[in-house]
Structure formats: C-alpha cells, structure tokens
Amino acid sequence: MTSAAPPIVIAKRRVMYIPGYDPVPPRAYRERYRRQSAKQAALSGYAIEIAPRSAKGRFGWRIAARMEEASTDTDLEVMVWADIVRASMDQGVLASYAQLARTAWAYIGSGALFRLMRLRKGPVIAALYPVMVLLLQAVLALALGFVIYTALLASGFYAVQSVTHAPLARPWDLILLLCAGLAGLASIGGFLRWCQRRDHLLAWYLMHDYAFSAQAQGAYPSVQEARMAEFADAIADALKSDTDEVLIIGHSSGAYIAISVLADLIRAGRVPVGGPALSLLTLGHVVPMVSFLPRAHRLRADLACLSNSDALTWVDVTAPGDGCSFALCDPVSVSGVAPEGKRWPLVISAAYSQSLRPETWAALRWKLFEAHFQYLNAFDNLPGRADDYDYFRITAGPKSLAARFAGRAPSPARIERAVNRYTKLAA
Template sequence: MSESVSKSTVKTRRVFYIPGYDPIHPRRYRELYRKEGAAQAQISGYEISLAAKQGGDRYGWQVNGQIDGAQVAAEFEVLVWSDIVRDSMATSIPATYLQMARTAWTYIASGALRRLMWLRKGPVIAALYPVGMLILQLLLALLIGHWAGLGLSKLVALIPAGTEGLWSTIKSLLSTGLYWGIAAIVFVTLMRWFKKQDGKFFAYYLMHDYAYSAASNGANPPELETRLAEFGDVIADALNTGVDEVLIVGHSSGAHLGVTILADLIRAGRVPVHGPELSFLTLGQVVPMVSFLPKADRLRGDLAYLCTRDELAWVDVTAPGDGCAFALCDPVAVSGVAPADKQWPLVFSAAFTQTLSPARWKELRWRFFRLHFQYLCAFDRPRDYDYFQITAGPKTLWDRYQDRNPSNSRIDIAASKYTSVTHGYAPK
C-alpha cells in the first residue's frame, strides 16, 4: 500500500463496522448513520441516501452517495457481538460489586492504572467513574436504609412500656427487628432501583465493560475469539468480490478487535494481492486499556505485526474533547511494541473544538458518552475528517489522507510495563 497507491475512483465499497462494548441492537447504528448522514450532507453540499440491505443474514444497509461529482454504492454490515456483551452483563448486583473489586485490583496491582494516567487522565477518570458511582450508590442505600430503620425503631420506643419485664423485652426485640427488617428492605429496594436506572448512570454498564477485558488480564475470552474468526471469514469473502474498497471501521473497543481480525487475515494470506483496497479506520480507540494488561500478548503481537504491513492503510482518529478515548495516543507506540519498520497508523485529531461550532460544542461538551460517538456524526464546521465522505465518497481512505500529516501533539512514547507478544490465537 505504501509503495503503490491506487488513484482510481471508488464506485463500490464494502464497509464493516465493528462496534465497541455495546448491548444494543445494531439498528441503532443504521439510524445514527441515516440521521447524521443527512445532516452532514446538507451542511457539506452533497447527497447521501440509505436503503435496506438486500438479502443475507447479517445486519446492514445500503448507501448511495453523490459526492464530488461521483456516484458511489456502499454496502454496510455491522459485525455483531452485542449478544456476547449482553451475556457478560447478565450478573447480579453482588456479583457486579465483586467484579468491581477484582477489576480495580487487576489495574492497580499490575501497574496498568498508573501508566495509563501518564497518557490521558480523561479515559482513566472515565474508568474510575463506575467504581465511584457504585460505591456512592452502596453508601446511599446503606444510609437511607439505616435512617428508615432507625426512624421506625424510635417510633416503637415511644410506645408506653406498661409493666417492666416481659413487655420491655418484647418491645426491645420488636424495635431491633423492625430496624433491621426495614433497613434491609429499603437497602435492597434502592440497590435494585439504581440498577434499573443505569441507562442514566452508566455505572453498571461501564463496570461490565472494563471488567470484560480485565477478567482475563487482557486476553480475549474463547467466545470472543470464535466470533473474531467468524468476522474474519466475512471480511475475507468481501475481499474476493469485485468492489473497489473494503473498509473496516472499529469504534472504541471495536478498534482493538479490528486490529486482531486484520492481523489474522494477513498472516493467513487471505488478503488477495490484486483484490480491493483494504482500509482500516479506528475511531475513539481505547486500545491501551487492554494492551497494558499483563496477558494482552495476543493484542500486542497483533499491533506490532499490523503496523508494518503494506496490505492495508490504517488511519486512527481521536479527539482530546472525547474524554472516553485515548486521544492522539499511537496505539502501537504507547503499547511498547513499535518495530523499526513501523508505518501505521496515521494518527490525527478530529479536533472537536474546531470542527464543532461554539454553540454546538457548548451543547455537547459535558455529554461525555455522546461525544464518544461524535466521530460517527455530523460536524457543523467540518474540516478534513468526514465519516460520511470516507464511507460513501469516491476516494479510498489512503487516497484521502496520504498527504495528511500526523498531529504534532500525538503521544508516541512507550508507556506499557508489559511488552510480551504472541502471534495469533492458541486455544488452551
């Protein structure tokens, strides 16, 4: 790819979107693309339309774009692992608190937490948020339960004692029993209510997210490895069709899944020499949250391998305004596995404070989870990053960015304590 870059106009494209740790049905991404694509088209002066996918058993949609005087047909597919996510989230409240303790211990004892803070404090704070919120919920439930139980027990104490002896003993036992009974009922009720309201708090969701990788110290669970192999087969099939470009988009946790899928495909010789252009776009990546863990040998090996390959072009886009991503952190370099012949990824910023108007930035600034998805949305002051032109426009990813310089403020120094690698998945 680096020596010979195709300049032909893209007319057909296959796009594979790899979501992050998300239990929601993939139709969410179709509706997001439909809504935000229409908004960006109106702002930027091009045309884009969506239609239902024709045939197949995988979720996706079709896009027709008329951009820069060219017409492009793109077929989208979402590589779904939301079922795995939902299964990993199906835990009780006590199990979640045990998970919290284990996850915190994993990051602290391994030294990963301290080293991650060297890079960006934003995503580390985001990782600590569910710990603090879950502890706060626990303390509030205990405190309110105590007050409720104490109030009723004091009411019992106001009942006239009558004769001393047996009645006094009964009253004392009743008061104690009411305290513990009411306190327990209120505590359990509040804890269940907090969990039901997690669509507002995101404490359980984020805790399960970080715990999923931490449970195996950075190694992929077997069920995820199986799914990644299936994703690889889907992409390999697309590479043997007549399209002009196959574009893999990995968002958030989906970025490091994409690294592994593509590394496996190239190692296995499944990327045809004269096939479509192979492009890899990572958005809002959180690679260090996994690659800094002791047993992430597989991911570190895949990073070290993929960053040298000519079979693809890899562009990594983040923004300092996204507090949930490791903004402008070169995922290969900071993981301590950058070889001398490293050429990928090209790292640059979506620059939210410049590509969003002051009014729009003010509206979104404190909506941290919404900002983490801004890469997939419209910008009202767009510059050279436009998700919809990348996915539905006439240029390949590398044609679009080969003259783009990496951001000067990128972080590309080794920060991980663990740099051991393996090459590919070895089932145990």
C-alpha cells in the first residue's frame, strides 16, 4: 500500500499528539506549545498564531503559521490517556511496594535489564533510581517507627513508675507495648504516605511508569488496548478528511503506542490510497523498555510491520543529552525484528549540545525531565539547515515530514545492533 505523494506545499494538516506516561491534563501541552512556539518564531523569524479548536472531539487547538513563504493551517489534537495513567498511579503504599517488587523481577528475572544496559545506561539508571529511593525511604520509615516505638515505650514505663513507685504490672505493660507498637506502625505508614504524596524526587512517579509497562511482561493491558482502538478510529477519520498530511507524534511512552496504532491501521487496510500523506514522528522513545520483555510480541510485530511499510514516513528523533530515552537506538533494529528491506525509521539526533546555546544547554542538562521534553520546546541555536529538527516547522510548516527530511542521512552515531533476547512476533 502506498499513500499519495504529498503536495509541494502543505496547506492543511492534522496532527495527533500522543503523550507519554503523564498524568497532567492536556491543557499543559497547549500552554507549552503556545509559549515555546512564540519563542521559536521570534528566534527563527516566522509567524505562528494559536486559536481554540473549532472541531468537536478531543482536546486540541488550531495553528495558523506563516513560514518559508507559505501559509499553513494545522489542527492539533491531544490523544488523551492521562486518566489511565492517573488510575494506574492510584495505589496505596503497600500496593506500590508490591508493584516495585514485581517490576524489578520483570526486568531482572527476564534478563531484559542487563541487555538494556548494553544500549544506553541513562534510562536504565532512571529505572533503578526509583528502586533505590523507595528502598531508602522504607529504611528511613522503619528507623522512624523504631525510634517512636522505643521513645513511647520508655516514656510510658517512666511515667507509670513515677506515679506508682512500682514496676509496671500486667495487663498495663501489654497495653503500653500495644500502644507504642501501633504508634510506631502509624508513623511508618504516615511517613511513606507523605513521601508518596509529595514525591519531590519523582521516584514514585517513575516507579509507576515502569510498572505500567512491565505489568504484563510487555503485553498491553486491556484498558490500554481499548484506548488505542479509539486512537486508531480517530486517525482513520482524519485520513478521510480534506487535509494534506496526517502527522502522528508519539513522545516517550507515547512512541510505542503510536507505532502499534499505526501498525493496526495499516494491517487493517485503513490507510487509503490517494489520501493524505501519513507521517509518524517519534520523540525520545523508550521502546526497548517494553519490546525487550518476554510477552511484547505485539509491539515487536508492530515494529516489524512499520519498518518496511510504504504507507507512511517515519522519523525518529532522540538526543544523547536526554537521559530518559534510548538515544539514537533504532527501535526496530535493537529489538531484533528488522526485516529484509527495512526502510524505517530515519534515526536522527536533536543534538542538544549543538542546537542549544551553551548557557541554555548548561542550565538544562541536569534537569532530566525537562531535557526529556525539550523536543517540544524552542531551540535557540539551530544551525539553520532546511533539515534541522524544529518541532514547530514540522507541526505547522508547509512541508510534509517526508519532504522536510528528504535526503537527510541518518545519524552516524545510531545504534542498530540487535540486542534483544526475545524476538518472537507471536505468542
């Protein structure tokens, strides 16, 4: 199946943005786009205006842009699954620690963790970080509980003896032991609950993120499959509309969701010949965190399906400065499912150290989460080539994804060696 060649100038575009594992409401993405597009427009000398979305449906906004001597109207829609994320994070303290143990075993017991470390250590460290923090918090909680227990016990014995001038007798000693024990347990639970709610270190959030991916050893949970089917229907409708390009963007965990959704559409024959150009942009992907697990048969099959399809254009953008992604790792090849004749993705680097000013990069490089979202932000030191990565030219400019990166060579630093132990495409 071959989609129609895109027009020379994209006058109308539909963008479907699939966020990663993020509980924030979709308006946060609109505000980021509004702020950062204005900043990039001022830096690059083009014009972008944001307006409310007129079409009914999911949350989104309209973009009117004038750049590269052409005008383009874009309808951007956020494919929301934050409610699923919030539900998966709504766990008590004991349930969260049980989740931690299951997730650690999923990666260690399967051997996936050790193979992931052969790719990039950054995301593996990000996976181990919540384990260490939560275990440290558990040790501190136990220490606090012990201190409170012994302090109450000692003060209780002293108070009784100072009044009676006699050793404590049963049943009062048992009552005092019970009360001190309950107070110690309450302090343990209260401290851990406080850590979970405040989560300034984002350790609990990260733990839930990896636990969501690993809960079924790489298979998608039913609630996620149902939402992905809704996404597929929305994209299929967009492909029937009067638009020049349908651009799907998957960020972080949203990258593998986008891959599976588009593979479903292509296999079902729902990408019309002669319809709008179909484009996929994956940003800061974490595909191996799922595809390296034993039961990720579906995702591996979807990767293989897209990798040699002529129904779409697929560009994958990561950056070595993003410690939360598998930077420059070709998600198809490293997963061990690259078929003969593989065409996609085109793997390129956002090159933070070059596309950001030194002072900007110095301020960003230790802000790990903001670095992971930099793909959606303005770049203040773009070299100025036509094929530079510019999120706002891609989403609102007059060139399709295929045209913008036509002739662009893949990053020479990309990793393509097959590392995955599990390569079966069917259960």
